[in-house]
Amino acid sequence: MNANTFLQTAMFIVVLIALAIPLGRYMSNVLDGTSVVVRKVGRPVEAMLYRIAGVDPDAEMSWKHYALAVLLFNLLGALFLYALLRLQGMLPANPQGFAGMTPDAAFNTAVSFVTNTNWQDYGGESALGYLAQMLGLTVQNFLSAATGIAVVIALIRGFKRHSAQTIGNFWVDLTRTTLYVLAPLAVVFALVFVSQGAIQNFKAYQDVPTLQATTYQTPKTDAQGNAIKDAKGNPVMQDVKADKQTLPMGPVASQEAIKMLGTNGGGFFNANSAHPYENPTPLSNFMQMLAMLIIPAALCVVFGRTVGDGRQGYAVLAAMTIAFAVACVGEISAEQAGNPVFRSQHVDTHASALQAGGNMEGKETRFGIAQSGIFTVATTSASCGAVNNMHDSLTPLGGLVPLLLIQLGEVIFGGVGSGLYGMLAFALLAVFVAGLMIGRTPEYVGKKIESFEMKMVSIVILLTPLLVLAGTSIAVLTTAGTAGIANPGAHGFSEILYAFSSAANNNGSAFAGLSVNTPFYNSMLGIAMWFGRFGSLIPVLAIAGSLAAKKRLAVTAGTLPTHGPLFVVLLLGTLLLVGALTYVPALALGPIVEHLGMIAAH
Structure with a gap:
């Protein structure tokens, strides 16, 4: 691990902690209702939402009532998303005319996004229309993240209160988290991503001419799709000229922002944050890593402030930060070491004076090993799952680090809440x-x-x-x-x-x-x-x-x-x-x- 990669890691940690502390103070004031934003700015909107939903914001819940509300809310979310994915072929805002998902794929995807997992066994740009992406996946990105934050706030109240039978109101916690924390931050990050080149539109996919045309041969087929053969039984070939490429479009930046802030991780494109339309530049990459961890880090500050002893929160934050730094050193070192078989065959993998070389398979050259390594640690120490490089191409020890981070329970910062x-x-x-x-x-x-x-x-x-x-x-x-x-x-x-x-x-x-x-x-x-x-x-x-x-x-x-x-x-x-x-x-x-x-x- 050279000086350049060490400085990149240290700078990221310093910026993360510097921003997480004031965000934690703001969040603690929002969630206990003492913030000016809650009392004056957002009160009319918040009150209107409670009236529409039929919620009494002053009625608190026991832990069993709170748990029941969480379960029912997320079960309904899963059923709605399942229906949306199955029926998307008949719904609007689907310019490519994608068909509905199969029952097992829709089940897996609905559960995935409701549980804040965002596991994807499909390519987003080749399977889902804009309505399914926005009304289905993006909405659950907000709600699953808000659910996690609500639960940890309820736990923190358990430490704070004494001789109490209630732990808060789930609907209030869910509303305030979404309205005052997730939504404003998502707007800010979405604008940053757009400024860096992430796309945000509702256009149909665009066919553009390629710089160079390619001609190749393919077997001729009849109307039924059967191969046409000559008298000797050999397939008849035809020339095909490839001179255009289809570029996917869509509302990418808005989904990218909450995908990261909510530690969701589901990409609009199959390549996820390795795709230049999702993650165009090193600056957008840095901001995505920051978005993944800023709320989990800030919640440690919320914990200390709420229980009345800030040192308790900083102790937990220190443990997380130390483990994160050690994981970054291990991950980047393993990837920079590369495969020793190459060295034994006198293959030079050195890239430049600033990049030590090593295993660049599956990585974007615009990020290099250092930013790919920090991203890998960030996404698996948080329960995000977004990737800017292919984990299957990591070295064995480079793959061991993210796997172990997940298996430890993703508590080194971890998911939001x-x-x-x-x-x-x-x-x-x-x-x-x-x-x-x-x-x-x-x-x-x-x-x-x-x-x-x-x-x-x-x-x-x-x-x-x-x-x-x-x-x-x-x-x-x-x-x-x-x-x-x-x-x-x-x-x-x-x-x-x-x-x-x-x-x-x-x-x-x-x-x-x-x-x-x-x-x-x-x-x-x-x-x-x-x-x-x-x-x-x-x-x-x-x-x-x-x-x-x-x-x-x-x-x-x-x-x-x-x-x-x-x-x-x-x-x-x-x-x-x-x-x-x-x-x-x-x-x-x-x-x-x-x-x-x-x-x-x-």
């Missing part, structure tokens, strides 16, 4: 382990952590590994699962492991060598996405309700400080220990074996 409540679950586990070591009842942020909380934490932490490992096992043991493997051996296993890790942890990125647009994978991955999201979300709300009902404890000489360097180390150690014990055997069969095979060839 889901990252912080996942990290707080690990924080509760860390103080529980520390309490066992010193023989004291564990406490965190003034709340005693007892058996009920630890049972719920266990579900949150162990559910996704169960879905990942069970799903991977079924896939590698069945014909339908192995049929999609294009790369035999360890890499093929890594592709399946990555697919289920991405689905269950609601990431959405993939090792693209696996063919997953089949009934088997559409169904299996859809189930993993749904239970990975809501199977962990409900226990988090149960923890919130339990903590809210407890009294806050006074700090004593025996209280474990949870805002200093010692706790940061304890939190990171707990995170790595649980992740290592759970996934190391599976990783050993995939990327680790593949790496050993690569260096053995050298």
Whole structure:
């Protein structure tokens, strides 16, 4: 890792933290209703929305009522999106006349976008019209992100309140998050992307002449599509001149903004953020990385301010930042090292004085290894899943880093809301382990952590590994699962492991060598996405309700400080220990074996 890549990584982290702190202060004021924007500017709009929906904003909910509202709201969203995708062939704003999706593909896509996963087994520009993209996918990009933020705010209230039976109002949290946070930021980022060259229009796809015409031969066919043959039985060939290219159009920049801000990740184009219409320049690439992590980082500040001790939030933010920086070093170093077989054959992969060379396969030259590496870490430490390079083309260790980041639960910044409540679950586990070591009842942020909380934490932490490992096992043991493997051996296993890790942890990125647009994978991955999201979300709300009902404890000489360097180390150690014990055997069969095979060839 040379000085240039080190400076790029450091600059990104500095800018991220510098912007996340004021955003966190703004968000905490918005979500508790004390912001001037809420009290004066947006009050009429907010009140109108409550009247239309029949919501009483002053009526608070118990954790069970809150969880029921979350489930029903997202279930209705999934049903609506499923119907929209199935019927899009009969709907307007579909200039290319795309047909509706098959039942299994529509099920997978609807679940994917409702759960904030945005796993895509289709090419957006060749499968979906503008109405489906905007009314279906973009709307869910907002709502799934707002749901995650609402849930973590409910959990934070659980820490703040004492002897309370309620944790807030889901509809108010959802409305304020969308109206005052996601929508304004999305407008700003969309304009930035347009200024850099991202397209934003409603035109039909454009046919443009190519700079050079190409002539090739193809068999002649009759009206029924059968090949025409000569007297000897050979196919009759005809010359075809290719002198034009079809360029897809559409409302790209607006979807790109919320795709990143909501850690959704679903691309308008199949190439996602590697496509120049989505991510044209190094500046747009930097802004996309920033958009992915700014809200998850800001929520750490919200946590500290809401519980009345800013140091608690900064301790969690420090743990996330340290892990992120280490992951960036590992990812960029692995990709810059490249394949040692090339060096043994005296192949020079050096690019320039500023670019150390290495593995450029699957990467855009306008980004290079450094920005591709930071993007890879950002999108898998967050539950975003957007890609500006093909993860299937990463070196074995370069692929291990994003895979492990996903498997750790995407709590290193993580998804909007889901990252912080996942990290707080690990924080509760860390103080529980520390309490066992010193023989004291564990406490965190003034709340005693007892058996009920630890049972719920266990579900949150162990559910996704169960879905990942069970799903991977079924896939590698069945014909339908192995049929999609294009790369035999360890890499093929890594592709399946990555697919289920991405689905269950609601990431959405993939090792693209696996063919997953089949009934088997559409169904299996859809189930993993749904239970990975809501199977962990409900226990988090149960923890919130339990903590809210407890009294806050006074700090004593025996209280474990949870805002200093010692706790940061304890939190990171707990995170790595649980992740290592759970996934190391599976990783050993995939990327680790593949790496050993690569260096053995050298």
